Amino acid sequence: MPEGSGVESALWDDWHVVAEIAELTRLGRIATQLLGFSLVVELDNRSVIPSVDLESGGVAPAKVKYGYVWVCLGTPNRDIVDFPECADRDRWIVNAGSFGVAVSGLRAVENFLDMSHLAFVHAGYLGEEPHTEVPKYKVATLPDGGIVATDCKFYQPLASPVATEGFDVDYVYRIVRPYTIMLHKANPIDPSRSDMIALFVQPVSEERCVVHMLLAYLKDELTEAAVRQFAQMIFNQDKPILENQLPKRLPLNPRAEVPIRADAASAAYRRWLHEGDIRYGAIPHDLGV
Amino acid sequence: MSDAEEAIRLWFPVSRCEEIVPRNVVQTELLGQEAALWRDDLGFVNAWENRCPHRGVRLSIGLNTGSELRCQYHGWWYASITGQCTYIPAHPGQKPPNVIKTKRYGCAEQYGFIWINLGDQPDAAAVPVLQLDSYTTMRSVFTQAPVDLVAQSLIEAHNFEPATSAGNYILETTGPGEKSVLLLQPMNAEQTVIHGLIPSLVRDADRLSVLRQFNGRVSEMRDAIERAAA
Amino acid sequence: MIKLYDFELSGNCYKLRLLMGILGVPFERIAIDFYPGREHKSPWFLKINPLGQLPVIDDHGFILRDAQAILVYLACAYDPSGLWYPRDDARMLGRIAMWLGCADSITATASAARLHDSLFYDFDIDKCRAGAHALFRVLDEHLWFAEQEGNDWLCSSKHPTIADIACFPYVMLSEEGGVSRLPYPAVRRWTDRVKRIPGFMVMPGIFGASPAASE
Numbered sequence: 230m231p232e233g234s235g236v237e238s239a240l241w242d243d244w245h246v247v248a249e250i251a252e253l254t255r256l257g258r259i260a261t262q263l264l265g266f267s268l269v270v271e272l273d274n275r276s277v278i279p280s281v282d283l284e285s286g287g288v289a290p291a292k293v294k295y296g297y298v299w300v301c302l303g304t305p306n307r308d309i310v311d312f313p314e315c316a317d318r319d320r321w322i323v324n325a326g327s328f329g330v331a332v333s334g335l336r337a338v339e340n341f342l343d344m345s346h347l348a349f350v351h352a353g354y355l356g357e358e359p360h361t362e363v364p365k366y367k368v369a370t371l372p373d374g375g376i377v378a379t380d381c382k383f384y385q386p387l388a389s390p391v392a393t394e395g396f397d398v399d400y401v402y403r404i405v406r407p408y409t410i411m412l413h414k415a416n417p418i419d420p421s422r423s424d425m426i427a428l429f430v431q432p433v434s435e436e437r438c439v440v441h442m443l444l445a446y447l448k449d450e451l452t453e454a455a456v457r458q459f460a461q462m463i464f465n466q467d468k469p470i471l472e473n474q475l476p477k478r479l480p481l482n483p484r485a486e487v488p489i490r491a492d493a494a495s496a497a498y499r500r501w502l503h504e505g506d507i508r509y510g511a512i513p514h515d516l517g518v
Numbered sequence: 519m520s521d522a523e524e525a526i527r528l529w530f531p532v533s534r535c536e537e538i539v540p541r542n543v544v545q546t547e548l549l550g551q552e553a554a555l556w557r558d559d560l561g562f563v564n565a566w567e568n569r570c571p572h573r574g575v576r577l578s579i580g581l582n583t584g585s586e587l588r589c590q591y592h593g594w595w596y597a598s599i600t601g602q603c604t605y606i607p608a609h610p611g612q613k614p615p616n617v618i619k620t621k622r623y624g625c626a627e628q629y630g631f632i633w634i635n636l637g638d639q640p641d642a643a644a645v646p647v648l649q650l651d652s653y654t655t656m657r658s659v660f661t662q663a664p665v666d667l668v669a670q671s672l673i674e675a676h677n678f679e680p681a682t683s684a685g686n687y688i689l690e691t692t693g694p695g696e697k698s699v700l701l702l703q704p705m706n707a708e709q710t711v712i713h714g715l716i717p718s719l720v721r722d723a724d725r726l727s728v729l730r731q732f733n734g735r736v737s738e739m740r741d742a743i744e745r746a747a748a
Numbered sequence: 749m750i751k752l753y754d755f756e757l758s759g760n761c762y763k764l765r766l767l768m769g770i771l772g773v774p775f776e777r778i779a780i781d782f783y784p785g786r787e788h789k790s791p792w793f794l795k796i797n798p799l800g801q802l803p804v805i806d807d808h809g810f811i812l813r814d815a816q817a818i819l820v821y822l823a824c825a826y827d828p829s830g831l832w833y834p835r836d837d838a839r840m841l842g843r844i845a846m847w848l849g850c851a852d853s854i855t856a857t858a859s860a861a862r863l864h865d866s867l868f869y870d871f872d873i874d875k876c877r878a879g880a881h882a883l884f885r886v887l888d889e890h891l892w893f894a895e896q897e898g899n900d901w902l903c904s905s906k907h908p909t910i911a912d913i914a915c916f917p918y919v920m921l922s923e924e925g926g927v928s929r930l931p932y933p934a935v936r937r938w939t940d941r942v943k944r945i946p947g948f949m950v951m952p953g954i955f956g957a958s959p960a961a962s963e
Contacts, residue, residue: 249784251784252784255786261868324784326783326784327784327868328866328867329865329866329867329868330866331865331926343592344608345592345607345608346591346592348593348607349590349591349592349593349607350590350591358593358607359610361593361607361608361610362607362608362609362610362611363608363609454779454781454785457781457785458756458779458781461756461757461783461952462756462757462952463952464952465756465757465952465953466952466953468866468924468952468953469579469923469924469953469954469955470575470590470591472923472924473575473576473579473590473923474573474574474575474576475552475568475569475574475575475576476574480574486571486572486573486574487571487572487617487618488572489572489606489608489609490608490609491608491609533933537933537934537937539937540960540961541940541957541958541959541960541961542936542937542940544933544936545929545930545936546930547930559961579955581957581958582958583958583959584958584961588958590955657889657892657893658933660885660931660932709931711931725896726893726896726897729893729896730893733889733893737889
């Protein structure tokens with residue numbers, strides 16, 4: 230842990246999205262916050278220059294990838310997460326916008342992983358009553374660290390902008406970093422391939438985050454604008470739920486918020502955060518009941 | 519015992535009874551704890567901690583169906599009176615475990631108000647006793663100031679005095695003439711609700727003008743208190 | 749068919765979808781990439797609305813901008829009952845105009861706070877929130893006394909008007925800008941009543957209400 234930052238190395242020495250490059254190009258300069266520290270990113274001759282209000286005086290390393298500006302406040306201990314789908318020529322690679330949310334980013338990640346809210350919060354699109362049952366699915370840990378949930382099936386009336394009727398959609402969720410989650414979802418036209426949605430959550434503070442969405446959707450019959458509008462609508466249905474969660478930080482003690490079988494993935498996520506001693510945005514075990 | 523620990527054991531008014539309307543959920547806050555208040559179709563008023571035991575979502579954004587409250591997030595049902603979870607849509611064939619229930623606060627209806635108690639052993643007999651043959655409740659006024667400041671200001675600058683032995687949370691006007699009673703709800707360290715009543719029944723023909731006059735007076739005091747608190 | 753230049757997350761666009769839905773007026777939505785694309789400031793859109801603002805409607809060539817103005821037009825043109833905008837009642841028209849003005853003030857405060865918190869607009873957030881609270885305080889007192897007089901709606905009538913539709917969205921979305929509605933119980937009861945108007949529809953950020961108890 231770097232002296233004085235108070236933030237665990239797993240987050241401090243990793244890359245985080247702080248802005249969309251298109252937005253930075255338009256504005257020239259974006260002031261934001263990351264892990265409680267004020268940060269300014271500026272565009273100078275097409276190179277991105279971040280400056281951080283650190284006592285070390287610091288200019289932090291920055292990169293541009295997947296249409297986003299990534300910053301590491303410490304010493305990068307690994308590369309930016311890889312999304313091979315983004316190289317596919319037959320996909321729209323869409324930055325669907327960045328939204329500020331008044332809740333811990335860990336709550337936002339957990340919500341994205343959650344199937345049993347789809348029939349209520351996204352009624353008419355990603356689920357609908359009476360198709361509320363969440364069948365058993367598999368949860369495992371990833372070799373490089375993280376959580377994967379497979380064999381997830383859920384009935385969706387309008388699963389994507391190209392869907393015309395309801396069907397059982399296959400999902401695979403991967404949590405690859407504490408604040409990064411990706412979803413592969415069977416494509417309605419070619420079920421052998423999947424569309425990908427990644428959520429890069431910028432921990433602004435322990436109780437506030439910015440959700441950056443990246444989508445890699447097969448192009449058939451779709452426009453980039455339709456992909457973006459759909460993603461924005463769906464996320465903004467989640468937003469009032471997230472902002473009404475009490476407490477705003479994610480409690481890691483399983484006794485703090487009672488889980489059921491359908492929450493196997495979220496329970497595994499909380500356990501993984503606990504075992505990895507991730508505390509930023511969380512309420513640790515000993516404080517959590 | 520600190521003031522805060524003492525206050526947890528007390529009953530406070532949190533809403534006029536008639537404002538807990540059918541098929542609605544009221545969000546309130548007492549001593550920094552949020553509560554969801556809702557009336558079932560038989561008239562019973564529930565006062566619950568304002569979070570779903572499952573994932574912490576405020577129950578006050580949920581749906582009052584008349585017999586249960588449904589959480590907006592995952593559609594879980596919580597029965598009136600017991601707070602027991604009776605249905606989990608993600609597992610529709612299974613009976614929810616008995617341990618899944620909302621945290622209930624002590625709740626009583628008295629003098630036209632809903633009173634709640636955050637303590638572990640609420641005793642409805644401990645709701646403060648006011649010597650009232652009849653009463654008319656007034657509009658409750660939210661104030662951006664801590665309860666101590668509100669009480670102090672009402673006593674020192676606006677001719678109120680404690681109406682009971684229960685301290686400065688219930689005040690009445692000093693001197694002769696028709697009394698006004700103010701009941702303070704400490705929401706949190708910054709906000710207080712001033713509830714009010716007059717100890718008489720008002721004729722229908724006079725009701726609106728009495729309500730307006732009272733509200734005007736309390737609002738003026740509120741504005742003065744907020745200026746002092748700012 | 750009426751064309752609505754629309755953005756899903758805009759409360760001012762939503763109020764038009766809401767009224768047209770309630771009145772049963774079919775319309776076509778033309779989605780504008782307001783965020784992050786800023787298409788409302790693009791040269792082609794500025795020809796439709798030089799102010800670069802949403803919403804705009806195009807009713808068979810009749811183009812009109814400004815959410816409140818469009819509500820007036822839609823009610824006059826498409827509400828045969830005349831109840832949403834009672835054209836022959838001078839006092840009602842005065843009250844409606846007053847609350848339509850208030851709706852614009854709510855946009856300038858509560859909606860601005862939401863744009864700041866959610867979409868990073870460079871506004872003075874404390875001022876926006878204080879302004880919203882000052883308006884909500886007035887609204888709550890007004891609605892409380894309306895209830896005491898037996899009126900459910902903003903303009904002292906037995907039927908809702910376009911004033912209710914105009915004020916509703918950014919009141920409901922205020923918490924996305926950090927403006928809690930906890931201190932405004934009469935406002936909360938009024939928003940539940942709006943949600944129970946037949947034909948009511950939601951937008952992201954606004955949930956529906958449970959059905960009213962059968963009488």
